[in-house]
Amino acid sequence: MQNVINALRVLEEVAARQPVGVGEVARGLGLPKSTVQRSLKTLHEAGWIRPAGGEVTRWQVTSKALQIARRTELGLRDAAMPVMEELRQRTGETIHLMVPEGDAVVLIERLETDKPLRIVLPLGIRLPLHASANGKAVLAHLGGLLEDLPGYTDTTITDAGALRAELEAVRARGYADNRGEWRSDIAAVAAAVLGPDGPIASLSVSTPASRMPEELRAEYGKLVTQAARTLTDSLG
Template identity: 65%
Template sequence: MRNVLNTLRVLEEVAARQPVGVGELARILDMPKSSVQRALVTLDEAGWIRPARGEITRWALTTKALAVGSRAGGDLGLRGAALPIMEDLRRRTEETIHLTVPEDGKMVLIERLETDKPVRTNMALGHSLPLHASANGKAVLAHSNPEAIRQLLTDELPRYTDTTITDPGELRAELADIRKRGYAVNRGEWRSDVGAVAAVVLGADEQPIASLSVNIPFSRLTAESEPVFAEAVSAAAAALTARMR
């Protein structure tokens, strides 16, 4: 049983940090390199991971992991409904579009449409984002029940950059502003070079089930572009909400 649990732990860390090597995984998981290597070989043989760019020492998820995870969360229907809306949003903004869902206290990227611009953000499918330090997460948090917010604030909020909101009172005020204006903004709060504008997707019970975001290099998130992105992503999220009801 321990070997199975260790293999699953390795798979989760590959998903979060891909591409990643055995040494880094061993340090993160506090496991012997030999144990991590055995888990990687097992996952590779089962088709869950693959060598990244032909480098055997660095690993990434295969589409098998994404497909199984999506079926487990019922996300294939959401992705199918979202794709034409995401295509239209990409056309309107000419930027990278993300669809994320809340899972285990994080936001998980389940679909991505990339911009044609040479300078762009880059994130692998299956990657997770912190709730308090991403536009996607803050859009969902702002429409979550008070208990979910209280649980998040029980522990100290991690700081990722100089602009990460870690003060509980400041975060609550930010979430109130998001509810009023209808969208969330990430101004380099998770990665200093990345910005995003996001809006929540609500289910039939008015609870958040996903968020859509426009993702750009921070240099392209300006006083002029932000309201344009906000209007476009808010309309797209509203359209997807209507489809999911």
């Protein structure tokens, strides 16, 4: 079992530092070079890593991890679509499905409103964790806080203490909201989809800022929280 754990740790270290040599990985993980070398050999034989630029002294990950991630994403999309459609019918607004990736959330699916005034975000766009409803919904269930909090609008939370209080409020009510914190013309509410080890995605209701008064914000917040719980349950 320890060999498997070591190999996974080495894979994560290579992904974070690539291209990287055995010595750098060993120092980063605090493991003996011989242990790291065995793990690298195993990962290479299994197709998870390859020599960087043809040099067997430095390694980088292959597309295998990405292929598996895409399959996982497809499963998430399949489970989410009926939940998203019901949420769109109940709100009449655009519904987003995002997944956490590093210091951001990435849009992987959307169902758009039929209303003529809408804000369309492209699939694959990255939104900051601290300045978006989807991001804060995820961040509320992660350990630690971000150190760098850049401002995007006048309402972006850039103070660590204020963000900590905001995330406590998110956990208390079950959903996060965005009051023009990334773009001043966008409002949203979002809730996290949770797995055994933390947030795996988030669902949101997104509208032009002019179309989300306080009473609707609270109503949509309850609906998106229910939808995220339904998706969490369907994923097991």
